[in-house]
Amino acid sequence: MSGTTDGTGDGTGDGTGETTSEGQDTAAGGGDGNTQYGRKKFSRSPGHFADRVTADGADGWPVAAGRYRLVVSRACPWASRALISRRLLGLEAALSLAVVDPIQDDRSWRFTLDPGGKDPVLGIRFLSEAYDARETGYPGGVSVPAVVDVPTGVLVTNDYQRITLDLVTEWTALHREGAPDLYPEALREEIDEVMEGVFRDVNNGVYRAGFATGQDEYEAAYRDVFRRLDELSRRLADRRYLVGDTITEADIRLFTTLVRFDAVYHGHFKCNRNKLTEDPVLWAYTRDLFQTPGFGDTVDFDHIKRHYYLVHTGINPTGVLPAGPDLSGWLAPHHREQLGGRPFGDGTPPGPPPAVEEVPPAGRP
Template structure:
């Protein structure tokens, strides 16, 4: 790539724009549903159909990581194929630079941007992961990440594996939704509000909000094994992907440095408990995670040097959370081995 092209599509100035960071949460809100309708009035949508859709989910991205975990826990690997872009991108979009010839082997595209443009020429917003793409047309269906995992749980039940856990049980949905709202605003997005703050005042306000919520979690999880109820739910998935990146990225890169995760006894034990549960830690690629944040965010790390640390061996140490009771998969069972070809590369996990 020429120097001119590199500068033209640089991400510099794309993240830190001054003052408080506000995330654009306007996504493509189409849904894939059992009856093929999108809303309460029967608006046309996309029907659940095994083999029709491809989930594009970069290992580095916490929002995409959620969908990979839920897909694996529910056993949807054979119904929904998985494409995984590399960890870095420029201002245009994620690229399939880890695939042979730099193209997604199913969609045949070099950039996720192409799938968005096939649906919406000159799509004006960010090209984000996760995204579900309609394989026959090559067009994006949705990138509305909060809804994607809920629909995996509620609309794709025909294709769930035997023993799939109930991640969004009806009797707990109100509490799950309430917890998810606070976790998203204060923690999932809170770390970004710290990292992308454009002023000292905005940063300090974001920092206080983040740690107020982290202390709330520390107290809550000192008394119960999981966030809601006595089994793993959607709420745990959403929190876990932020915790998995906390010490490796958010503590230093995003200046969320009051404590390391390893210095918060309940949260650290909870995170290790989930990491060691099939479907969670076996989706985490620490190398790609660090490459993404430290290389792509030129505003924060202009040298693009990727740190060598931290030590990851602690993720595999005993957590002792069994003493709080709980049944990880409820009446269900753990997922089997990771699907061939979807394994985290050797040396990229916790060793």
């Protein structure tokens, strides 16, 4: 996520890599950072730093165990994609993890959750230091997810759309035994088509609604969100997963928005035609994924709520943090297994997360 913005231009909220209606790139990246909103229509741009970490090292960044550090916010849906993929593929030992504070200051993402307020591996206090090491004076947003080269401290990529696909297709030599194929070649065309609609109308649509600066703009985004959710609900009524009979990248990308829907998007972003819990199909589908190892064990509802409600001061100027919603329902039976499907295909579930990566009790149902 990139762009600390609140919709009023004071730089205290959420951007996620947006471009103004006049085409001026105001924040490159997939998540919250340092961008301010004016009175421009919200849209999202790709990551500014689009180098790839590949098996052949074509961009100068070869896959290597221990060389790179993945920097995420557990609040950010774009970063959560990478968290889930890394867990499912068993890359914890090969790609170390840094988790930033969900609350930003004027220098954006901070390592204040770590002892001394400094990342223990990179030795920096702010993710912006890795950006500066890559491009001095870079004017765009400081976004997550970000992959940083540990030996040099230089940002490699913040291309949130590509990072997870490369974890699946380029890091195969370091996958755990039994890792699932999250982007099977025979289904890629259909997966890409589904993901494009999910991205435009759901992942990005809730932001377009939440940061709309005019009624017509808001209502158009609102209609897109629920039109697409209704289509997805019909699609999932008689199939367990979005494409094929196993979990794919498409499910990961939809899950990261749905898991946040009632906690923040329904009220905070005014996507309030109905709650996720009021759509029996999507609610059961999301619970099914949440209860699948690698999904729910990466979700921190405390970080999610504190980021959205306390950082987006233009939307929530009082800074009051909602006490709800009740999280106990996330662990209720979903019965989606009756539809068949094999969550991991010919593979196996990941083991439990490393102890240092466990979500604290305050963030779990």
